[in-house]
Amino acid sequence: MSTARTENPTSIMGLNKPNGQFRGPLKPVGLTSGSLATAPQPDTHQKGGNIPQSSGGIRFGDDWKKCLQLPQKDCRFRTSDVTSTKGNEFEDYCLKRELLMGIFEMGWEKPSPVQEESIPIALSGRDILARAKNGTGKSGAYLIPLLERIDLKKDHIQVHVVIATPGRILDLIKKGVAKVDKVQMMVMDEADKLLSQDFVVLIEDIISFLAKGRQILLYSATFPISVQKFMAKHLSKPYEINLMDELTLKGITQYYAYVTERQKVHCLNTLFSRLQINQSIIFCNSTQRVELLAKKITQLGYSCFYIHAKMMQEYRNRVFHDFRNGLCRNLVCTDLFTRGIDIQAVNVVINFDFPKNAETYLHRIGRSGRFGHLGLAINLITSEDRFNLKSIEDQLVTDIKPIPGSIDKGLYVAEKPNQS
Incomplete structure (x- = not known):
């Protein structure tokens, strides 16, 4: 789980802090194997793999589809x-x-x-x-x-x-x-x-x-x-x-856990131990809380990156690239990461801090369940958030349910792509 070195890293607990890549002892999060379930990778052994990826090497009348370098077929359920x-x-x-x-x-x-x-x-x-x-x-x-x-x-x-x-x-x-x-x-x-x-x-x-x-x-x-x-x-x-007959994605199951502010980290630790997470994105409402939470998650023994707008663009690019490539299971971030981000392996989004408005909530939970796949959104709700919770439910015409003692894996864990 090592990544490329960055210039002048500050060592904290043996971790690289300024580039957003906290690393601790990797603790499996409900997975049976140590590897992450990432998006399908191209199969370079398929027929026609040596043919250039342009029509320049294909003559008129050729079956050009036979020359394609296709990725493995994605057989996961889609909504x-x-x-x-x-x-x-x-x-x-x-x-x-x-x-x-x-x-x-x-x-x-x-x-x-x-x-x-x-x-x-x-x-x-x-x-x-x-x-x-x-x-x-x-x-x-x-x-x-x-x-x-x-x-x-x-x-x-x-x-x-x-x-x-x-x-x-x-x-x-x-x-x-x-x-x-x-x-x-x-x-x-x-x-x-x-x-x-x-x-x-x-x-x-x-x-x-x-x-x-x-x-x-x-x-x-x-x-x-x-x-x-x-x-x-x-x-x-x-x-x-x-195409908006309803606002939230059909494949995303939404829950809330009613907690005090002091119970949030403990609740998050419990979720990590019980859920089968491919990759998760955890949202906070400020850059300071992002860094503090990322450090705490690492101290708990989980691999964690963080990203926010006050980081240098070079570091943000590195974090995003490495997270998308599956080098880390958890990413803590601000709302900088709510739009235009498509990471197929993310199946769990956690609102550590609940958002203030429906638009932000909609974009946050939309980071899971990409392109019709299944996803899980869990919201940590304090007494101050309960009015926002009701307002967002009403505006989005959606139902955010109390979190059950056991969450059915079929709601957010899809079958792996066909390896054949």
Whole structure:
């Protein structure tokens, strides 16, 4: 369970503290083996493994699917959030051969409901307002048409794909570093956050630099009134997709444990000893509590990482990469980690500190039960949290039940992927 060394680590109990990677004696958490159950890894021994992953090595008339390097088939149970489709195939959308190969080699077998609804409309050039649950394939719903519409022969930004804050993107545009006057497509994932009061003015400023008639795609699990105002101003007859018959994911079972503040760590220790955890994400409401709890978990003998916004970006990247690769079972974090994080092996989310609002709660528990798989959300509730608990239940029209003495593993532990 060793990781790459970091520069100038501070030693605490033999652990690396500043990079978020606390490590203690690894204590199995309800697992029968010492290894973590991570997402399926590509099988490099399948037929055609030596053939390049592009259509350049495939001749007309060849059965190109035989040349794919496919990952192991994922046979875990999936809920209707991702299985209730119309029966479409990715090949139905007349996509580029290279793109189709990449889709299948990622292990994506068929479009999810939001992908079925979104891909053909996005390819047509029409604006989209799509509302779908976390973990149901929203990223693929816009990335596939985005990649299909890029013309590799044109040497300019066509879709401005950037990892940055809106303010930083606007700064690059105004300095002439990012030339976006020919951009024909703008995608906003987590649109509710990007179009909040904190960012909407910046977003509108960015749009003013884009080409006229540009296409705008909005995707989110929640759409407040601010999004409706933006849509009326900037979108042209958008195609609306709403797959939110209910807000919480069907595969996530939710419980609460009524405790005092002093009982929280003991309760967490009990959960670790009784649950069959593949990987867990544990949320706190402040950066200070994140570090204190991560240290306490390590002292209890469990492997633990932590991550929060005050850490250097280099360390945050390292922690996220190592956690996603299964090098640690538990991650303690703030709400920095509630959006856009897809780690298939996470089957348990624990709210060590209960959130203040329904939106944050929804995004937190959505870190488990990804793409229709099963997950468990456990909330540690103090007397001060009981009103928030009731309010969130009402707003999300969901039922958070008292935690039973024994939790059925069938609610959150799925069968392992087929190894054949």
